[in-house]
Amino acid sequence: MTKAVVLLSGGMDSATALAVAKAEGCDCYALSVDYGQRHKYELTAAKMVAEDLGVIEHKIIALDLSNFGGSALTDQSLSIPVEETIGIPITYVPARNTIFFSLALAWSETIEAESIYSGINAIDYSGYPDCRPEYIAALQDLFDLATKKTVEGHKIHLETPLIDLTKTEIISLGRAKGVDFSKTVSCYQTDEDGRSCGICDSCRLRIKAFKDLQIEDTIEYIKRNSIIK
Amino acid sequence: MTKAVVLLSGGMDSATALAVAKAEGCDCYALSVDYGQRHKYELTAAKMVAEDLGVIEHKIIALDLSNFGGSALTDQSLSIPVEETIGIPITYVPARNTIFFSLALAWSETIEAESIYSGINAIDYSGYPDCRPEYIAALQDLFDLATKKTVEGHKIHLETPLIDLTKTEIISLGRAKGVDFSKTVSCYQTDEDGRSCGICDSCRLRIKAFKDLQIEDTIEYIKRNSIIK
Numbered sequence: 001m002t003k004a005v006v007l008l009s010g011g012m013d014s015a016t017a018l019a020v021a022k023a024e025g026c027d028c029y030a031l032s033v034d035y036g037q038r039h040k041y042e043l044t045a046a047k048m049v050a051e052d053l054g055v056i057e058h059k060i061i062a063l064d065l066s067n068f069g070g071s072a073l074t075d076q077s078l079s080i081p082v083e084e085t086i087g088i089p090i091t092y093v094p095a096r097n098t099i100f101f102s103l104a105l106a107w108s109e110t111i112e113a114e115s116i117y118s119g120i121n122a123i124d125y126s127g128y129p130d131c132r133p134e135y136i137a138a139l140q141d142l143f144d145l146a147t148k149k150t151v152e153g154h155k156i157h158l159e160t161p162l163i164d165l166t167k168t169e170i171i172s173l174g175r176a177k178g179v180d181f182s183k184t185v186s187c188y189q190t191d192e193d194g195r196s197c198g199i200c201d202s203c204r205l206r207i208k209a210f211k212d213l214q215i216e217d218t219i220e221y222i223k224r225n226s227i228i229k
Numbered sequence: 230m231t232k233a234v235v236l237l238s239g240g241m242d243s244a245t246a247l248a249v250a251k252a253e254g255c256d257c258y259a260l261s262v263d264y265g266q267r268h269k270y271e272l273t274a275a276k277m278v279a280e281d282l283g284v285i286e287h288k289i290i291a292l293d294l295s296n297f298g299g300s301a302l303t304d305q306s307l308s309i310p311v312e313e314t315i316g317i318p319i320t321y322v323p324a325r326n327t328i329f330f331s332l333a334l335a336w337s338e339t340i341e342a343e344s345i346y347s348g349i350n351a352i353d354y355s356g357y358p359d360c361r362p363e364y365i366a367a368l369q370d371l372f373d374l375a376t377k378k379t380v381e382g383h384k385i386h387l388e389t390p391l392i393d394l395t396k397t398e399i400i401s402l403g404r405a406k407g408v409d410f411s412k413t414v415s416c417y418q419t420d421e422d423g424r425s426c427g428i429c430d431s432c433r434l435r436i437k438a439f440k441d442l443q444i445e446d447t448i449e450y451i452k453r454n455s456i457i458k
Contacts, residue, residue, distance in 0.1 A: 059296060061292070061293075061296055062292075062293070063290070063291075063292045064291070065335065067288060067290055068332075068335045068338075068339045069339050070335075070338060070339030088377045088380065093335075094334070094335040094336075094338035094339050094376060094377070095331055095334040095335035095375060095376060096335070097375075098331040098334060098335075098371070098372075099328065099331040099332060099335060102324055102327040102328040102331045103297075103324075103328060105323070105324040105327060106294065106297045106299075106324035106325070106327075106328060107296075107323075109297075109299060109323035109324060110297045110298050110299030110323050129374065129375060129377055129379070129380040130374075130376070132374070134374055135371070135374045135375060138367070138370050138374050138375075139371055141367050141370065141371075142327070142364070142367040142368055142370075142371050143327075144367075145358065145359075145361070145363055145364045145367050146324060146326075146327050146358060146359050146364060147323060147324060147358060147359070148317045148323070148358055150358070151317065151358040
């Protein structure tokens with residue numbers, strides 16, 4: 001068995017990435033970040049997913065990115081958009097993926113993991129710059145130079161098995177690999193009971209994908225966006 | 230005036246990088262990380278340096294890297310080497326620079342800074358992989374793809390003005406730019422009063438450089454390494 005660090009947000013994509021890593025024979029170490037996100041319930045979801053899929057260890061690291069601000073996900077004074085936005089939306093968190101991957105790199109090095117799995121994808125996503133294949137390629141080039149392990153010849157592979165998949169393909173893959181999507185959450189503004197708003201960008205993508213697949217999404221919504229066809 | 234985020238550890242190199250950024254006309258935003266380092270006194274030094282050199286703001290971000298371990302700087306059960314070691318020493322902190330640069334990237338983006346200054350150098354250093362010019366080049370390539378700002382055409386420049394300088398050259402440059410080195414600290418294992426051990430790798434490099442320059446180093450040492458010629 002090889003070891004993999006898996007970035008786990010509690011959403012559908014990272015849960016599927018974890019299931020893929022397991023299916024590929026990895027001992028999985030799940031990493032979540034308590035970064036001051038307004039949808040903190042995702043950490044509860046991440047715990048359930050990690051337990052359900054049987055990770056070796058699940059770390060939740062505290063790093064308050066609201067120190068830097070600049071995102072509706074970490075700044076409660078900014079509203080979450082409920083309609084599609086042009087360009088990169090305000091839910092983009094500055095440098096978040098770069099920071100999270102760097103943390104995963106640190107853990108990978110100390111436990112001698114050979115890979116880092118992430119559920120990022122560049123198809124049904126919100127247009128974030130740090131979800132693109134060219135970003136991942138540059139990150140791999142950096143990681144090949146960045147650590148003692150890599151200098152000693154032990155490569156740490158970035159694995160993004162969902163990067164070219166649509167949301168419906170991700171759900172299908174996740175189901176095939178044993179993900180229980182009722183334990184995941186996608187909403188950017190879950191309420192204190194973990195209920196999803198049903199109207200944010202992330203809810204919209206989720207609801208549409210389940211509808212397209214004609215599969216029931218059993219998580220609880222406050223309301224469902226009427227613009228979803 | 231352009232804005233710059235400056236990674237500030239409290240040591241000689243980052244203090245000099247800050248002074249250079251100021252001399253180059255930047256409004257400086259200093260960033261330090263409380264990462265569980267055993268030489269936590271360096272954060273006190275960083276505060277003094279930031280105040281002395283007149284930054285616009287100094288943030289100290291909490292991120293406990295002892296969660297990951299793997300370094301004598303974050304794991305008190307490992308000893309700090311007092312003799313030169315072959316290869317990359319145990320004071321190397323996995324992915325530390327990659328994490329710190331990522332945090333600087335986040336702040337740079339939110340305040341619209343045009344540059345990130347770091348005091349890393351590849352001459353009189355401890356052989357860390359994430360201090361080499363090729364690492365910085367790869368990091369710049371990544372940063373050019375990583376953020377909303379860069380996608381919109383606003384480059385964030387990595388500035389490493391000390392990368393090719395020896396320790397004596399750094400001290401000379403810092404003095405010319407107004408650094409008060411008595412406010413800096415270099416030791417990996419300062420005691421609770423902020424006194425330097427005088428025998429670790431980092432103390433050795435510092436003591437030798439001051440000696441070579443025939444300048445008095447006025448910080449307090451517990452003892453000075455007798456192997457310094």
